[in-house]
Amino acid sequence: MQRQIQENLGLATDLLLHAEIGTVSHEAPYIVMRTPNAPDYFSGNMLVLEGRPAQEDRRRLESEFARLVGAPPTIAHRSFAWPEEEGASIDLDEYAAHGYDQSICSVLVAESHALRSTAINDAVQVRLFESDRDWDDWARLSLTEMPDPTGEVSLRCVQFQRSAYRRLIERQWGNWWGAFVDGELVGSLGLFFFGPIGRFQSIVTREDQRNKRICRTLLTEVVKRTAGARDRLVIVADETYHAIRLYESLGFVRQARIGSLCRAPSRAHSGATGLTGALI
Known part of the structure; x- marks a missing residue:
């Protein structure tokens, strides 16, 4: 499993980042991601699997999640990720029938040269975040990207991310950048570095x-200002996301894939309805 993770630069950098804001442990055959001070941060409380789970694995994986990550009332969601094969499509009906949202992300990598x-x-001014106001604007922009922008879980998630990213920046792991038009924040991204690898985070543009x-x-x-000397830059994006074409036009190429399943707390007992949760 270690080799599979290391070769998937999306998962590898996810784990490196999370080790700085939460905990990452190896409990064979899983990698366990936990964020004790943010129990409803879905992507920070997760089991990383060796590969795509089988339909009949659901009950066992839910039991393992409860044992290794947590169970209600502290941890109310269920979240899994794995390195996905190239060209494969996910069709996990057993999970969807029990309220799971399933997705595939592309890992895009660009050699700096x-x-x-x-x-x-x-008309766009690009600069580093430099004030609490910048981060307040970022929080409002980030909430618009959430499935439930006014929900308590979404609000707590964004506040946790804000604090976590600022701590990483204070410890000189990277920086957060904004795009401004007439002084208003219209887009932003984070870029954090691990040796020769740079990992982008939360690339977002205001809808209008x-x-x-x-x-x-x-x-x-x-990239021009900070990443010229880095060997590789990494972006992870949902395969259905329109911006992938933009990333590829800039020189990013698809290097790997990440599959995921998540059942949000509101879906915990809605298996009979076929409703799906939302991955934050």
């Missing part, structure tokens, strides 16, 4: 500013 120059939006080269400008400027 292979990044392409591109046209940018000259999309298709205006905001993200393109932000990525281009951040």
